[in-house]
Amino acid sequence: MLPSSTIDTIAAKLTSKIPPLYMMSKIALFSNLLILLFSSHIFAATKAIPDPPSFTADSFYLVDFESGRVLAEKDPDKVVEPASITKLMTAYLVDKALEAGDIKHSDLVTISEKAWRMQGSKMFVEVGKQVSVDDLMKGLVIQSGNDASVALAEHVAGSESAFVGYMNHQAKVLGMKNTQFQNATGWPAEGHYSTARDIAILTAAIIREYPQTYQLYREKEYTYNGISQLNRNRLLWRDDTVDGVKTGHTEAAGYCLVASALQDDMRLISVVLGTSSDKARTDSSQSLLNYGFRFFETHRLYKANEVLKTARLWRGEKEQVDMGVGRDIYVTIPRGRYKELDAAMEIEGKISAPIAKGQKLGQVNISLDNKVIVTESIIATHAVAEGGFFSRTLDSIKLMFN
Incomplete structure (x- = not known):
């Protein structure tokens, strides 16, 4: 009162x-x-953010693509069978090989008997026939073809087993700490596992590094050899903001779906693993994406190498050094609270030359409700060499009295 x-x-x-x-x-x-x-x-x-949606699944994970903020999760590091979501790594490594020039989009791949005999989802390639890398990639991504996956793995590495070595190495490079592959398809195998968090890491790498290939994940249908097959990601028909990415299903893994959606420059990635049906994985993924877009917003605070502050530089060929951040900095916050953010820069007291480009000179802290939510290094945006003898001596004297 x-x-x-x-x-x-x-x-x-x-x-x-x-x-x-x-x-x-x-x-x-x-x-x-x-x-x-x-x-x-x-x-x-009413501004309070409700709890994330609740549904039955082995694990799930919702993360903002740019800021990396986790918006919802359930057992994100639980080891599970990834089923055909495995093919995300297969496609990623094919792109790596294309980028390196080891293979070409136009390469004709001779379909081996092993690839042809693969069970499960198929592109329906024929043994001994030659199929282009581009067509096989469409068969892998859109039709989830196990035969296409094996054919591409053999073309990149010589054999599927050798390709699996590449897969596990790349998983470590990406920071997928709880993932191990045994094949290129996701076919059930002992010791073949991943987690919701790791799958989100891989998905983000695909979107960021290979945007052209990522466009394939939004295609709803592909026809090869006179056989038309629909993309199994039902969200592509339900939600126009969804532009990928991959389904998976085996008896042990249940029904799984990795989805990504872009709305007003905000991209979310959801991973739902181990649901009971195609409808369940679709509905659960939709509820996670809706939750993220309804209650959160993402903003770019600073651009990479944008000058944020200029500081006095001692003993240098220049008297000032420009400072900024080394990468674009994004923040994801509750909706409607952007103006409440507070930024504080902490810069080293006395900065002396020589200065290397990218050298850390301080940090910026972004706070909300008096709690730091983002901390990023402040770096020199350009190099500055030492000044001549006279200017260094003069600055040394000035520093004695400063």
């Missing part, structure tokens, strides 16, 4: 703005003031 003196003060301010003919009694004004305060409280309460 506000003290009566406070109420009188507020009442005086309010009544001073009301024409005398319509002036309310003090009691009436007090009642209205209580209603206003109560309404304000209710409004503030």
Whole structure:
């Protein structure tokens, strides 16, 4: 309860703005003031973020692509069978080989008997026939062809087993700490596993590094050898913001789906593993994406190498050094709270040459509700060499009295 003196003060301010003919009694004004305060409280309460959606799955994970902020999770490091989601790594390594010039998009791949005999989802290539890398990639990504996956693995590494070595090496490079592959398809095998968090890491790498190939993941249908097959990601038909990425299913793994959606320059990645049906994985993924977009927003705070501050430089060929951040800095926060962010820079006291480009000179802390949510190094945006003998000597004298 506000003290009566406070109420009188507020009442005086309010009544001073009301024409005398319509002036309310003090009691009436007090009642209205209580209603206003109560309404304000209710409004503030509506800003609270509810708990993430609840559904039955072995694990799930929702993360912002740019900032890396995790918005919802359940057992994200639980080791599970990834099923055909494995093919994300297969496609990623094919792109790596294309980028390195080891293979070409136009290469014709001779289909081996092993690739042709693969069971499960198929592109329906024929043994002994030659198929281009581009066509096989479409068969892998859109049709989830096990035959296409094996054919590409053999073309890149000579054999599927050798390709698996590449897969496990790349998983370590990406920081996928709880992943191990035994094949290029996701066919059930002992010791073949991953986690929701690791799969999200791989998905983000594909989107970031190979945007052209990523466009394939939004294609709804592909026809090869006279056989048309639909993309199994039902979200592509349900939600126009969804542009990928991959389904997976085996009896042990259940129904799995990695999805990504872009809305107003905000991209989210959801991973749902181990649900009971195609509908369940679709509905669960949709609920996670809706939750993220409804209650959060992402902003780019600083651009890479943008000059944020200029500081005095001692003993250098220049008297100042420009500072910024080495990468684009994004923040994901509750909706409607962007203006409440606070940024504080901490710069080293005395900065002396020589300065290397990219050298750390301090840090910037981004806070919300007096809690630091992002910390990033402040670096020199350019190199500065030492000054001549005279300027160094003069600056040394100045520093003695500074």
